[in-house]
Amino acid sequence: GRAALHFAALNNRKETAELLISHGININEKDNDGKTALFDAALENSRETAELLISHGININEKDNDGKTALFDAALENSRETAELLISHGININEKDNDGRTALHIAAFYNNREIAELLISHGININEKDNIGQTALHKATRYIDKETTEILI
Template sequence: MEFLLSHGANINEKYQNSVTPLCLTLENKNQKLALELIELNADISLTNLSGESYLHIATRENCKMIVETLISRGLNVNAKDNKGGSPLHIATRMNFNDIMKILLKNGADPNAICKNDTTPLYIAAENDSKEQTELLKSYGADINSKLKNGINALFLASENNNVEASQFLISEGIDVKLIDKSGKNVLHYAAGKNSFNVINLFVSHGVNINAKDMYEKTPLHYAAINDCTKAVESLLSHGAAVNIKNKIWKTPLHYASERKYKDIPSFRFTKDNNLMARTIEKSSETVEVLLSHGADIYAKDKFGKTAYYYAQQCGALHIYNLIITKFWLE
């Protein structure tokens, strides 16, 4: 290395995309060579085209020794890339908890915000990592900070069915009954993603199971819209109103009968008829659950349409037959 440098080699030579020898070395996780380049006075203040510092890169590649070295040489622990991301965002996202500890001990901001409005705590909530959330909280992370749409970290944990992170956030005093700017609570988010494991937790902490958003949709509406059968079962077991109507008078059964079948015609023209059958069978489970809990097959929406009508229009014959059977049994 020293021989090359003594004969005119540029230690900071930039190649395509502003990649330097030190950058390449880090991306190959060669910490020994990277340390040698740093000792030979490679310019550690350089950034790549994405605005990443060497500390970002060393963090992403899990080069713990280099992270410590760069910090000891004065590199900004809170430097941001072009998207506003800090090394702590990267370490949290990639579950590099040891590097998180190093960064936080050296002044990393646990409340740093990316351009997409995300803090490390939101990432930890998505990861369902109690260790990360505890660590960030111990260094001053604001658990009740909100994104621009009005949600807190608990909403992200709820979408990902993350029980452990949700329990910790609630135990630390996060606002479990928070409503976002569209009127949704955490149950709306959980139900729409089939995150059935967290539903019991939220209900036990007093979250309104029949709360309506700006469109007057309840969590059960969102579970039905997205064919989230287990979420439907969980909500109904906790007393969700099965025949509740939204702004255009649609019940969960209306959505369960129409929404899921728009993609089925694409299967009709394939050779895999079994695939089509499985799709119909799976999608009908939500309807069966709703019917078994007393869903009203006669309920009409604002346009005078019943669930029966939507099933017929969408070609969902199995749903059509389920409703007809219910009709004759009554």
């Protein structure tokens, strides 16, 4: 299950998150999937709450049970503002999950061009291969997404 802080992050309830933190809640508590509240903030593009969590020392590079960081959730949901925040605070942009994928693989697979461009502009390795030998370009061409494919070439 999720802790109260996770729900505050999911719903971008910064004031609620502040209250919970001020009362000593474990900021790095994980849910059953191994995700912290920062993952929920990234998933819902709750930038203000993500910023609060980071300022209070949440582990920005924490990985879930699948080896993903919060940047993967931002890439999945095209949460550009939160992705920019994570990158500006030093999240490992080239982190790979248990399947060898990077956040760029996720952005390309879901045709999230804005996130793909953001990741590329910050130096993500566009030629990184996952565990089955596929790059982000392979993921983009799977659904013949011309725009995302063009930025990966």
